[in-house]
Each structure stands twice: as C-alpha cells, then as structure tokens.
Amino acid sequence: MATTPQEPQNGQVNRRKLLSFAGIGSLLALAGGVVYKHFSATSAVKVESFMTSGSGRKKNILVLTGSGRKQGNSDLLAEAFVKGALEASHNVKVFHSGREPMQACRHCGGCWSRGKPCVIDDSFEKLFPWLEQAELLVFCSPLYWYNFSGHIKCAMDRMYPYSQKNRLRDMQVRETMLLMCGQSHFLRSFAGPAEAYRQMIGYKHWNDRGRLFVTGVDEYGEIVKDKALVTAEEMGRNA
Numbered sequence: 518m519a520t521t522p523q524e525p526q527n528g529q530v531n532r533r534k535l536l537s538f539a540g541i542g543s544l545l546a547l548a549g550g551v552v553y554k555h556f557s558a559t560s561a562v563k564v565e566s567f568m569t570s571g572s573g574r575k576k577n578i579l580v581l582t583g584s585g586r587k588q589g590n591s592d593l594l595a596e597a598f599v600k601g602a603l604e605a606s607h608n609v610k611v612f613h614s615g616r617e618p619m620q621a622c623r624h625c626g627g628c629w630s631r632g633k634p635c636v637i638d639d640s641f642e643k644l645f646p647w648l649e650q651a652e653l654l655v656f657c658s659p660l661y662w663y664n665f666s667g668h669i670k671c672a673m674d675r676m677y678p679y680s681q682k683n684r685l686r687d688m689q690v691r692e693t694m695l696l697m698c699g700q701s702h703f704l705r706s707f708a709g710p711a712e713a714y715r716q717m718i719g720y721k722h723w724n725d726r727g728r729l730f731v732t733g734v735d736e737y738g739e740i741v742k743d744k745a746l747v748t749a750e751e752m753g754r755n756a
C-alpha cells in the first residue's frame with residue numbers, strides 16, 4: 518500500500534525542509550569561505566610614502582622605535598632605514614622605546630631642577646644626550662589603537678623639558694621623519710598619529726622630511742612582502 522507523506526503536526530519539524538536548509542546553509546558557508554580566502558589572499562600590503570631630498574650633508578640621526586617586538590614589522594622598517602642612512606655615511610643611533618623602561622611624563626614641574634631634563638631615573642637618562650645631539654629625528658612606530666604605541670608616546674612626552682622656558686639646554690633637531698605600520702588595510706587608520714605628528718613638528722618648527730605608512734601587516738616579518746623596506750632604505754640613504 519502506497520504511503521502519503523505526513524504533514525508535520527504543530528511544533529513538529531519537517532525533516533526534508535530542515536535538510537534542504539542545512540544544504541543551502543553549507544553551500545553559502547562554503548562560498549563565503551572561498552570569497553574570504555580570495556580577498557584575504559589578494560589584499561596586498563600597501564605602502565604610502567613621500568620624502569624630500571636631503572642636502573647631502575652628513576648628519577646625526579636618531580631613530581626612535583616604538584615596538585616591544587624584536588624584528589617585528591616596525592623594527593624591520595627602522596633597520597632598513599638605518600642601513601640606507603649608514604650607506605650614506607650618516608651617524609645613526611637607535612633607541613628602542615619598547616624595550617627600555619620608560620615611564621610616562623608626570624607633569625611634576627621638576628624639569629631641569631637637578632641640572633638635567635627630567636627627575637625620573639630610567640632609560641631617558643640614556644636617551645636625552647642622544648636627543649641633544651640628533652639633527653634628524655625619525656619616529657618609527659606600529660599603529661596601536663589608531664595611534665602611536667604607548668612606548669614611543671612615553672618617550673615623546675619625556676621631551677617636554679625641551680619646551681620649557683627654563684631649559685638649560687635644547688635639542689638640535691631640525692628635521693623629522695615618520696615611519697609607521699599597522700594591520701589595517703586603510704590608510705585613514707593612520708590619520709590620528711599623522712595629524713599629531715604634523716602639529717608637533719609645526720609647534721617645534723621642525724622640517725618634515727618624509728612619511729611612510731605601511732598598511733596590512735600584522736604577523737612577524739609580513740612587511741617584507743612589499744616595497745616598504747626598499748622605500749625605508751631609500752629614505753635613509755636620502756636623509
């Protein structure tokens with residue numbers, strides 16, 4: 518005797534409908550995976566930069582890095598820059614603010630009270646003589662929460678004594694560069710620190726010699742994928 522399919526009772530689930538929904542769902546998930554893989558594989562590292570020509574004069578350069586990761590992406594940027602700068606016979610020093618104890622400025626008003634810029638005894642003791650010699654200061658930071666890393670920001674804030682009227686000495690910095698990298702694929706993610714940098718150098722009357730932003734890098738060494746390091750090296754050579 519032929520059987521007729523039973524209509525589901527109230528609250529009962531139709532197995533056939535459920536299976537076809539599951540089938541469509543799996544197909545969509547599969548397609549989504551393929552599309553995601555396609556885009557993540559094709560979204561290349563992007564590099565945006567500009568630099569102005571150097572005078573050719575040898576100068577003292579200080580590179581201030583901002584990551585705690587040794588050989589991370591911004592470290593590799595800094596290294597490439599230094600390689601170029603040394604090739605052009607500049608004197609180069611590198612201070613890794615992410616790997617040295619560097620407290621935040623306390624705004625305690627103690628600047629110069631002990632004959633030196635700051636009363637806090639930490640790695641700023643090593644940094645400040647370099648700041649007083651450097652003619653070109655290069656900030657090299659990863660993007661943290663759409664901003665400079667906290668490490669490099671602490672080091673920047675500790676330069677506050679050099680903006681005080683009662684300063685006993687000054688920095689020799691006349692020019693600056695900004696090198697940054699981040700995971701974001703959008704250049705606009707760097708807008709915050711780029712604007713802070715612009716205002717800072719305007720306030721200090723420093724001359725902006727170049728900027729380099731690298732998007733789409735997160736894992737160790739990802740920055741080698743594109744021309745970022747070549748550009749950083751060229752910026753160093755041209756410093």
Ligand SMILES: Cc1cc2nc3c(=O)[nH]c(=O)nc-3n(C[C@H](O)[C@H](O)[C@H](O)COP(=O)(O)O)c2cc1C
Nearest residue numbers: 584589590591659660661662663699700701734735
């Ligand atoms: C605390 C923290 C915050 C971050 N915030 C951002 C961010 O806002 N935007 C972004 O694109 N990447 C962000 N990143 C990713 C780093 O910028 C990215 O991994 C970068 O390549 C790290 O550089 P490094 O290897 O030199 O440390 C963040 C990473 C950390 C650890």
